[in-house]
Amino acid sequence: MRTIFKTVLAVFVSISSSSLFAQHKDFTQFVNPYIGSAGHGHVFVGANVPNGAVQLGPSQISQTWDKFNGWDWCSGYNYKSEEILGFTHTHLSGTGIGDLNDILILPANGKQHIQQAPFNKMNEGYGSKISKQNESVSPGYYKVLLEDYNILAELTSSERVGYHKYTFNKKDNPHLVIDLSFKMNWDKPTETYLKLVNDSTIVGYRFSTGWANDQKVYFAIKSNTKFKKVDFYNDSTAVLGYHVAKGQNIKAILAIDPTNPVELKVGLSPVSTKNALENIATEIPYWDFETAKNKAKEKWNDVLGKIDFKADDNTKTIFYTAFYHSYFAPTIFSDVNGDYMGTDKQVYNDKQHQNYTVFSLWDTYRALHPLMTILEDKKSKDFVSSMLKIYQQQGKLPVWHLWANETNTMVGLPAIPVIADAILKGIIDENEIELAYEAIKSTAMGHDNGLKYVRDLKHIPIEHMDHESVAWALEYAIADFGAYQAAKFLGKTTDAEYFEKRYKLYEQYFDQEMGHFVGRHENGNFRRPFDPLMAKHRANDYCEGNAWQYTWLVPQDVHGLISLFGGDKQFLKKLDEFIALPEHLDDASPDISGMIGQYAQGNEPNHHVPYLYAYAGEQWKGAALVHKAMTKYYTNEPAGLCGNDDAGQMSAWYVFSSMGIYPANPMDGKYIFGSPLMEEASIQLPNGKTFHIKVKNYGKNNIYVNKATLNGKNHSNTYITHNDILNGGELIFEMSAKPNKKFGANKTFRP
Amino acid sequence: MRTIFKTVLAVFVSISSSSLFAQHKDFTQFVNPYIGSAGHGHVFVGANVPNGAVQLGPSQISQTWDKFNGWDWCSGYNYKSEEILGFTHTHLSGTGIGDLNDILILPANGKQHIQQAPFNKMNEGYGSKISKQNESVSPGYYKVLLEDYNILAELTSSERVGYHKYTFNKKDNPHLVIDLSFKMNWDKPTETYLKLVNDSTIVGYRFSTGWANDQKVYFAIKSNTKFKKVDFYNDSTAVLGYHVAKGQNIKAILAIDPTNPVELKVGLSPVSTKNALENIATEIPYWDFETAKNKAKEKWNDVLGKIDFKADDNTKTIFYTAFYHSYFAPTIFSDVNGDYMGTDKQVYNDKQHQNYTVFSLWDTYRALHPLMTILEDKKSKDFVSSMLKIYQQQGKLPVWHLWANETNTMVGLPAIPVIADAILKGIIDENEIELAYEAIKSTAMGHDNGLKYVRDLKHIPIEHMDHESVAWALEYAIADFGAYQAAKFLGKTTDAEYFEKRYKLYEQYFDQEMGHFVGRHENGNFRRPFDPLMAKHRANDYCEGNAWQYTWLVPQDVHGLISLFGGDKQFLKKLDEFIALPEHLDDASPDISGMIGQYAQGNEPNHHVPYLYAYAGEQWKGAALVHKAMTKYYTNEPAGLCGNDDAGQMSAWYVFSSMGIYPANPMDGKYIFGSPLMEEASIQLPNGKTFHIKVKNYGKNNIYVNKATLNGKNHSNTYITHNDILNGGELIFEMSAKPNKKFGANKTFRP
Incomplete structure (x- = not known):
């Protein structure tokens, strides 16, 4: 009976699969990728596929003189910008710290520039003005007219390959600029490398420091047209006589024939140029921009179609755009052959689990990961598996993992809720359960950032942590609930009893006099003077918030919280x-x-x-x-x-x-x-x-x-x-x- | 007939192979590894095998206050030192710039120290006094009594694995120190990592900058006894609660049971800790120090036995020690599985050719490589193949290659003579000949360091190169003879004619008035005033020499030189x-x-x-x-x-x-x-x-x-x-x- 049931079920699955389902409807039409691109939304605008490693889009000029000191260009793009310096292959979406924007390519003509244009002086360097009416973007596709060059640039991508199509309407001294020195925000190149493999292939790497302390991006560029001339530079100095250039600021000018649209396929790899080439050969072996673009759209339709959402058009657009943005991270961080870079700076191979990065866990443990437990079985498993590999490599679960680097951004132990939830929901490979529990427990039993007090079931004194102690403590208590749930689920009674005490530690910070969670001295006294509205950054006991905002942060034990209030x-x-x-x-x-x-x-x-x-x-x-x-x-x-x-x-x-x-x-x-x-x-x-x-x-x-x-x-x-x-x-x-x-x-x- | 002849020859080869030959005699007894360890010889003293990646030996205190500012500790050891800080796994032998001395391990007891002892204050840090009478060294084996601890330390090695044996005569608080922050000379750690894999295995890496700008050493340590306690530190700060520690100055104290001699096998890899473990498993799978030591000795006997040299005992000792030191570089730079790190920061695999590093070519093109063309067919091929891979990765042949880094030390293009000689002598794989010629020509056609003048068959003006111009020019002319020979041999007539002109360019520097090679101005005038004896470092037109010493530097065309003199x-x-x-x-x-x-x-x-x-x-x-x-x-x-x-x-x-x-x-x-x-x-x-x-x-x-x-x-x-x-x-x-x-x-x- 069981067997028959399974067979029936399988047929059912195949009929109702989202892929078939999606063929009927175009959900991508409801996406407005500009939502969140102005102001502080910081979303990536460009061409990518769901959770793709490549996010190919424009990089603009970070207006560091604005009120927020360029903060609104964290993704590389802000709606208010009216210029483009080039197209880069990686971006962050929605973050409050900037990085990536790696491997800049720009089609150009006229006077050759090897330095980027300053703001409002586009003729003094490479880059072009653009107009919003000549720009459009949809899931997996971006198009813009580079007005200074009269070049139409179109972009699409697969998981690991960016596909560029440049139609030169002006053909005076046509060339491509590759600038590995290009950086935005906190990022700075440390070593860059270009190698001319043959007359239509270039490979290289860009190593940089920044938010990701030691980021390595390898890449390969294949062109549909032969390079007529290749000039390498380090900063502004010509690198002569060699087919290889290495330095901190390597760039290239490639003279090309623009008779037909110039197409480039750019593969990325965290590991090697060889893998970058293999990624191209596997994911986009053909020269056919339309096909690549349609495939990207199909991939988006497949995931967007997982929820058929009926509402008024406006709400539908907001919904599908939010849904679209829910698939911008984590991003794939391995090659088609399974190779990836560990946080321990070694190349690993995993063919069973797709490896991921860009784990913004303090944010995403709350709703994005739970959403994925409903919609994405395999992906959710792979997220967990990726985090467990990071644990093995760095000795603790990730906090904010970025391209093989632990940035330790934000507070708490935010991987634990995700892993605990996966254990409870059964969205984890059987053979990884024990490792997952080990990872949770080891991470929770650390000593840093006040954890040594938590281990001993004590409050974190403000003498030890002069700001954000309440935020750390409340987040620890949330993670400890995860440890408790996992221990209980796995029958580890002693551990469960211990972590039950820990997830209740939030109670220690509740100041009955004030009716808020308040930082405490070593001697147990609450911090005075106390202003529940004070929200000065890094100057109170909270993290990006005030006492009022943090007083509710006990999602793991709301009834306990209610009791505290009486x-x-x-x-x-x-x-x-x-x-x-x-x-x-x-x-x-x-x-x-x-x-x-x-x-x-x-x-x-x-x-x-x-x-x-x-x-x-x-x-x-x-x-x-x-x-x-x-x-x-x-x-x-x-x-x-x-x-x-x-x-x-x-x-x-x-x-x-x-x-x-x-x-x-x-x-x-x-x-x-x-x-x-x-x-x-x-x-x-x-x-x-x-x-x-x-x-x-x-x-x-x-x-x-x-x-x-x-x-x-x-x-x-x-x-x-x-x-x-x-x-x-x-x-x-x-x-x-x-x-x-x-x-x-x-x-x-x-x- | 041919086939039969080959078979006969093969039998002959196998009978007369050096390995069999060596069984009869012990050539290692004639080696005195101390020769060159005092004064400026800078030889490595310790345990290694011919061309082994691991050179396991003591690291001492660089006496930076001596006349030469610590220069005589370039290898990590000088005969005059009477202390040992620990045993490190890589060294340079005979160089004038210091680096390596990676992965320090020291057995100790008594008070735990996490910082190294200062000179003459051995009780203020880790390290021990030694006496020459309690130290001995022979090919593949090093032994010393650490007097402050009363521990007998013995070392041997295979190609990629160092084998330590520590006999604790004093057993008070016995422990091992691992100090990844340990550095000598120009070296400085950038990132170090330790991971406790199980109770007798630790892996890690040490990344550093120095002469090798970006050196990466991965390693694995296996112990024959369980670690009773493992404490990690970053500099002097304890790293608590995790089985992994990462930082600039990671160290560990391992408490061990010294009842039986403590043995450690330490595998190195340029690529990964996994490979380091595999290197141990492949090269020294057993726990038997004597066997490992005997194998190392056998390997030395195999190569030393290639020349049966009869002379008085004193000369014999000098000869066999010189012969022994001829096999200290280049060193193996790949794992047993063929993985290695390219100068383009990528992992490659080559199972056909052993990959090498430590190419001190300005020195070794003169006699060491020619010696190897007589004695070592396979190794010579592999040296060439390694250099060609470096060419492909960095765009020019190596100058002074050190652990995946081009240090660009010394003058000229010193790989070219080695490769040209290999082409002429047929010591190169058929399928690499064209690549070899491409590498020679591309490298010779560079622009840097005055090459742009040489390309145009002009002298390098001292206005362009304010010192060492004659040294560069004469070395270029030597390399150009190699290019000429290779071009002629391969029937590339036009190239041969061109390079024939180039190897004659030395003539341009011959100042008939002075009877010396003299630097020239842009207008052709020779430098005045001129003192042929002036030898001030980096202040004349020569490199480590004066006009008298450089006047003979035309080995490629001695008869031409004779003509210049009349x-x-x-x-x-x-x-x-x-x-x-x-x-x-x-x-x-x-x-x-x-x-x-x-x-x-x-x-x-x-x-x-x-x-x-x-x-x-x-x-x-x-x-x-x-x-x-x-x-x-x-x-x-x-x-x-x-x-x-x-x-x-x-x-x-x-x-x-x-x-x-x-x-x-x-x-x-x-x-x-x-x-x-x-x-x-x-x-x-x-x-x-x-x-x-x-x-x-x-x-x-x-x-x-x-x-x-x-x-x-x-x-x-x-x-x-x-x-x-x-x-x-x-x-x-x-x-x-x-x-x-x-x-x-x-x-x-x-x-």
Whole structure:
């Protein structure tokens, strides 16, 4: 019987696979890649495929004289820029620290420049003005007219290969500029290398320091036309007589014949130029830009089609763009043959698991990774496997992993929630479970950044950590819940008991007098004077936030938090007060943005806050708050993100929230109800099933959940579980313009 | 017939192979590894095998306050030191710039120290006093008593694995120190890494900058006893809680049980810790120090046995030590699986050719490489192949290659003579010949360091190169002869004609007024004022020398040089004058040493000079000079080398000269007669044949060649050819105390 069942299931899977499903509809049409490209969104704009290593797009001039000292060019692009210096093959999306923008190529003509143009003096260096009306971008495709050269540049990509097509409308001294010295933001080249392999192939590498302390990118460039002349430079000095150039600032000018459009395929590798060539040969063996472009679009359609989201066009665009941005990180970090670079500076090969990097975990453990546990079985496993390899190489789980470098950015141990969740949800290879637990425990048992106090079940004194101690401690407690859950799940009773104590350590910081989490002295006294609104960056006990914003950061034990306040009533009062406070912030990090009272949609520590209402029996208030956050701070315009997209976390929050559910605690398999923004969402699951969420009485003002049914039965809980989703079926929200205050009021039905 | 002949030959080869031959005799007993370890010899003292990657030996305290600012610790060891800080796994031998001394390990007891002891304060840090009477060294084996710890340390090695044996006579708090921050000379760690793999295995890497700008050494340590406790440090700060430590100055203290001798096997790899482990598993899979030690000795006996050299014990010791030192470089630079690191920072695999590094070519092209063309067919091919790979990776042939780095040390293009000689002698794989010629030509057609003038057949003006221009030009002319020879041999007539002009360019520097090579202005005028004795370092037109020493540097065209002087008579007069000048040098580089008049045996530009007499018909005078140089400047004592051994070139000079022959022009296959110091030398050739050199009337004062016979026939030439040697046979020198001035006087018989 079992066997027969499996066979039947397999057929079912193949029929309903997202790939087939996607053929019917073009979901990419609903994506507006400009959303989040203005202001502080910092999203990447260009051509990539889902989780692709290559993110091929324009690099502009970082306007370091602006108010934020060039911060808004972290991705290399900002909507307000009106020039392009060249096209680079790697970018970060939505981060608050800049790096990458590696391997710049620019098609040009006229006077040869080997130095980039300064701002507003485009004729003094390479680069061109552009106009927004001559620029367009869609999933997997970017097009722009370089006006100073009258060259139409088109870009597409596969996972590891960027594909350029340059149509020269002006043909005076046509050439390509390759500038390995090109850098943006914190990045600085340390050693660069170019080698002419033959008259249409160049390979090289770019090593750099910056946010990634020691980043290595190997690449190969194949051209559809022969180079008529190749000149190498180190900075501005010609490198004569050799087919190889090595130095800190290697560049090349390649004279080419522009009779036909010039096409380039650029393969990247973390390991070698040989692998970069193999990546090209495997992923884009042909010369056919249209085919490459269509394949990229198909890949996007495959993933975007995993959720068939029905709503008004505007919301649909915001949704699919958020969904699109949810696939910008982590990014592939290995070659087609399985080679990758370890954080221990060695080349490894793994053919079983795709290796990844760009783990912005403090952001993404909250919603992006939970989203992937629903949609992406294999990818989620590979993310975990990648993190476990990093653990083996660097002795602890990643914090913020960037191209084989641990940047140690942000606070806490944010890989633990992801790994613990994967263990609990069974999204991990059997043979990696013990290693995963070892990694969690070893990492949690470290000594640095106050962990030595946590080990001993003590508070982290502010004498030891003069700022951010509460933020570290609260994040540790979240991770410790993951360790507790994993230990319990795996039957490690002693460990479970120990980590249960640790995830409760947040209680030590609760200052009853103030009603906030407050930093503590060695002697146990709370910090005085105390200002719960003070949000000065790196000057208080929080991290990108103030006491008000951090007071809710106990997603792992909301009922415990409620108890600290003395019960639902006091807790709800405080929450209401939080939302009602003035939006003003003095001298704060620009990361704290998207304000509703002191609630900050623009930064991660608050992302679960609207859903806390449900824990205290007032789901309807959460619905109102989440509705406001979604509609006020997610809009269909370049400035449509209220803060850094943070490698997709801001977007993944929207993907969940707009469907009416959110994993407030990302380690207990519950998705709390909020306020759906759509008529219907069909989620294609990796097991072949579909989970439908339907909304009755969908309407602009019908923001409250009046009642819900699951698979036709009344569903009084204000949440569903991961298994509810995996089983497939239908959740129906019945909405109303007035709150049904009874919905979820009873303790039995709360999360 | 051919087939049968081949079979017969193969049997013959196998019977007469050096390995069998070596079983009969122990040649290692004649080696005194201390020769060259005092003063400026700078030889490595410790345990290695021929051309082994691992050179495992003591590192001492560089006495930077001595007259030469610590220069005499370039290898890490100087005979005068009476302490040891630890045992490191890589060293340079005989160089004038210091580096390596990687991966320090020290067995210790008593108080734990994590910082090295300062000079003369051994109790303030790790390290121990030693006494010469408690130290001994022989090929492949080193032993010392660490007196402060009463620990007997013994070392041996294979190609890629160092084997330590520590007998603890004192057992108070026994531990091992691993210090990756340890550095000597110019070296500085940039990133170091340790990882505890299990209770008896540690892996790691040490990246450093220095002479090798970006050196990477990966390693694995396996212990025969479990580590009882492992403490990691970064500098002096404990790294707690993790099994991995990464930082600039990572160290470890390993507590061990010393009941039985503690044994460690340390594998190195240029590529990965995995390969380092594989190197151990392949090369020394067992725990048996004696076996490892005997194997190392056998390997030395195999190569030392290639020349059965009969002479008085003292000369024999000097000879076999010189021969031993001829196998200290180049060193193996790849793993047992064929992986190696390219100069383009990528991992390659070559299973066909052993890859090498430590190419000190300005030194070794003169005699060491020619010696290897006689004795080591496979190795010579592999040296060439390694250099060609470097060419492909860095765009030009190596100058001074050190662990995947081009150091660009010294002048000229010194790989070209080696490669050209290999082409002419057929010691190169057929399929590499075209690449080899491309590499020669591309390298010779560079632009840097005055080459752009040479390309145009012009002199290098001193306005362009304010010092060393004559040295560069003369070395270029030597390399150009190689290019000429290779082009001619390969039928590239146009190139041959061009390079023939280039190798004659030395003529342009000959100042008839002064009778010397002199730097020239752009307008052609020779530099004035001019002092032919001025030898100030980097302040004249020569490199480590003065005009007198450089006036002979035309080994490629000695007859052309003679013509410049106006004929044999004037040439000989000048040579006599050179030898008769006072030995005094003002303000000169310490590299200029071993003086006989202004002749400097201690530096390479003069190494061929004694043999120039033969070209002008007075071989007997050359015999007298070479005899004097050999007996005065090569002695059986620690200070027995008159200058840096220069990666074996000083030693290889002796190996040839003591047998009575020398490749004055290392690219024409001629070996010029000097003055044999021995009774007999039997040279085992890779083709299975033997070439015997016998000396009749061998005696202390019988320094002149009266006559010679080759294979029983009178041999009037004052040289033999490479083919004479390869054919096997017997060269007999008949010696006398009085010169036979007719021998080689006739032009017909001169080289």
